[in-house]
Amino acid sequence: MSFDLREHTADVAVEATGDSLDAVFGAVADGMAAAMCDEIPDAGGERFAFSVAAESREALLFDYLDELIYERDVRGILPVDNEATVRESGGEWRVEGSARGVPLDRVEARDxxxxxxxxMDLSETADGWHAYVVFDV
Structure with missing residues (x-):
């Protein structure tokens, strides 16, 4: 699982790959954290869990990342070390996510x-999964 930050006109983009859909969701979320903060502490912050549902994989990725931004704002934390389990059942997509919440007063974070x-791109490749997501800064 990996990610790269990409410059985008007045915004920032994250391009990520993973060997599974779970891994690429986590990689995009870690890339989003990297877009907000240059140096992420290796320790500190409590893990929290959440669940999100949507009607498609792309909508689920959007809602998953939006939930992490919401958690950042409400809890005053930077969500890092992201993990995701993505499943589809009966036409509904669901992600069970967790992250370590580093208190924002411990990092220099950009908005x-x-x-x-x-x-946005979320596609299966010969090597696993690819995602490209643009964030408004």
């Missing part, structure tokens, strides 16, 4: 306003 659908 990242929102996830966007602009140019």
């Amino acid at each position: 990242l306003k929102a996830v966007t659908y602009s140019e």
Whole structure:
């Protein structure tokens, strides 16, 4: 699982790969954290869990990242070390996610306003999964 930050006109994008859908969701979320903070502490912060449901894989990725931004704002934390388990059942997609919440007063974080659908890609490749997500900064 890996990610790269990409420059995007007035925004920032995360391009990620993973050997599974679970891994690419986690990689995009870790890339989002990296877009907000240059140096993430290796320790500190409590793990928290959450669940999100949506009607499609792409909508689920959007809602998953949006939930992490919400958790950042409400809890005052930077969600890092993200883990995700993605499943589809009966036409509904669901992710069970968890992250370590580093208190924002322990890091120098930049504001990242929102996830966007602009140019979003979530696709299966010969090597696993690829995702490209643009964030409004």
